[in-house]
Amino acid sequence: MLKRIDLRGSGDVARGLLPRARFDVAAAMAEIQPLLDEIAHHGAAPIRAVTAERDGVTLGDLRVPESASTAAVRALDPALREAVEQSITRVRAAHAPQRRPDLVTEVVPGGTVTERFVPVDRVGLYVPGGLAALASSVVMNVVPAQLAGVPQIAVSSPPQRDTGLPDATILAVCRILGVEEVYAVGGPAAIGMFAYGTDECRPVDMITGPGNIYVTAAKRAVRGIVGIDAEAGTTEIAVLADDTADPVHVAADLISQAEHDPEAASVLVTPSEGLADAVDAEVKRQVDRTRHSQRVTIALSGPQSGVVLVDDVEHGLAVVDAYAAEHLEIQTRDARELAMRVRNAGAVFVGPYSPVSLGDYCAGSNHILPTAGCARHSSGLSTATFLRSIQVVEYTREALAAAAPHVVTLAEAENLPAHGAAVTARTAGA
Structure with a gap:
């Protein structure tokens, strides 16, 4: 075998x-690009059309009512709920130390650079629900985003043919974790919805989560419009x-x-x-x-x-x-x-x-990890995935004056004299 x-x-x-x-992501991109273009221009209509065609589900609202998630929690087997809560506890324990404190460095007397770690404002988290409905991926996506302090978290997972909703366990785990914004959209359509937005779903700043080759291709296609974690195919x-x-x-x-x-x-x-x-x-x-x-x-x-x-x-x-x-x-x-x-x-x-x-x-640990050799340059999902680094520079007049000759020299070497002038305008006579 x-x-x-x-x-x-x-x-x-x-x-x-x-x-x-043999099948590669670049080939899959050619297949799904027309759908992404349709979503970018027409919003929810192509999402409903492809969901009816491929999933056999006629969608009304894309967003799942909160009552469905509440009912899913009530119906959850107690042993399964205990296992989910144990998974949440362990993932939180391993991911909490990944939240980075701000770093303040005094480069010279009177001159500091502070590196702030700021969470992404809005994220779209994808949870597979095809051959296997991966409720565990809700935990792996949501917990690090919450620990990072992301204020807006949306989850999307494919609708099941018999209910028109995502898998019941996926809905239950979303509810246990306090995620209220959940969509019944799967595959590349979900990635397009997150990237371009619809009348129900505002565009996100970052998309994370695993998926098949087509989900991976869609994430690659929208990279740059939004951030992505890695190619987790x-x-x-x-x-x-x-x-x-x-x-x-x-x-x-x-x-x-x-x-x-x-x-x-x-x-x-x-x-x-x-x-x-x-x-x-x-x-x-x-x-x-x-x-x-x-x-x-x-x-x-x-x-x-x-x-x-x-x-x-x-x-x-x-x-x-x-x-x-x-x-x-x-x-x-x-x-x-x-x-x-x-x-x-x-x-x-x-x-x-x-x-x-x-x-x-x-x-x-997190199970949302880079595939197809991408581990050579990319990391698995973590709390740090949802944090952006912003550098804050603060110099006194004296510290700027000490640096001024070097700035002027470097600016002249690059034929950008106005760069030097922006410094000397502040330090002349210092």
Whole structure:
């Protein structure tokens, strides 16, 4: 089921040799751009049209009435509510220290630069609701935004065919977290709604949240009109494991991410051919027992998944750094030491008792992470995502006078004499 790529003896870590999905974000952008253009010019009408066509739902109001969220909380299973509240507690605990204090630096006597960290005014948070309705993504989106101090938070998630509303658990979690502005809009249409606005939804300043390749493409298309967190698309896991790893654990973890989507990526990197063989056998055994076996089989058989054989763990570390996985598990000897040397990953899970699925729900970490190699340059969602840095410069006349000759010299070197004059106008005779 899992194809093999043998890099042993080559020392190669080239990205082009590693498993990746054939379908790319740039291709998806061409498909969804006409819809975004329609929303930009016509507001809610194209959103209603595409929702009827693709979701089989005829929308009246895009915004979900508060009564629906209240009813969803009342109907929530007590055990599920307890699990949600535990997830909220842990995510708050891990994200609260990320709120940055203002930094005041005295550069010279009488001259200070203060760096203020100011929350974004209005955010649109996307929560997937297609093959899997990810209520946990409400927690991962909303809690950091609240801790950052964002004053206006809107959530959007696809309407379900039987109710015309987002998934009931998603609505319940929104209510538990105090989010009142919720929309029954999914996919690229939700991204367009947030970016351009409609008669019901004012445009936002930033859009965050995971989604499929089309949601990711839409976020890339509107970047610049609004801010985005990162390209958090179809999920992926890489497992770096040696002969100490338990093949039952490794197989279970590869399958757990594959059940998200037929395009999900599951990659094992190992120097142990024996482990690779054992994982293959265990995958076949476990897939037959899993609820979404067809979806999992497609994902594990696709070009985006596979086993990469390497010379040793050091070679494997270089390979996973080149791959830059959304989720990276380290199941080796001295796993923590190795994990602390990883340079490119959305999140790293250390040892046999830190599976990715723990991070999906209750580790306290955030599961909205960069995919498709974007971990080389982007970070996962955090409280800091929703904060902007504003520098405040304050100099006395004396401090400005001391800097004036240097400003004039630099301004003349750049043939911008008025820049220097703006300083000397204030300091002449000082």
